[in-house]
Amino acid sequence: MIIGSVPNFPHGTIDPIPDLAAIAKAKNIGLHVDCCLGGFVVAFAKDHGLELPKFDFTLDGKKQQKYC
Numbered sequence: 001m002i003i004g005s006v007p008n009f010p011h012g013t014i015d016p017i018p019d020l021a022a023i024a025k026a027k028n029i030g031l032h033v034d035c036c037l038g039g040f041v042v043a044f045a046k047d048h049g050l051e052l053p054k055f056d057f058t059l060d061g062k063k064q065q066k067y068c
Contacts, residue, residue: 033046
């Protein structure tokens with residue numbers, strides 16, 4: 001399983017989730033995206049004019065996501 005973060009703690013950077021999803025799909029393994037400590041903010045980023053890379057289940061190869 002591959003694990004990525006959106007955003008990372010403590011600096012708020014975002015892992016390259018589309019790239020990780022492509023690798024996960026090519027290798028037929030799971031991809032988990034952790035959206036803790038800021039996931040509630042990034043989910044609404046586009047509503048406020050912020051462009052972020054895809055990180056949700058619209059990505060082919062994505063299997064899990066966690067908000068805490």
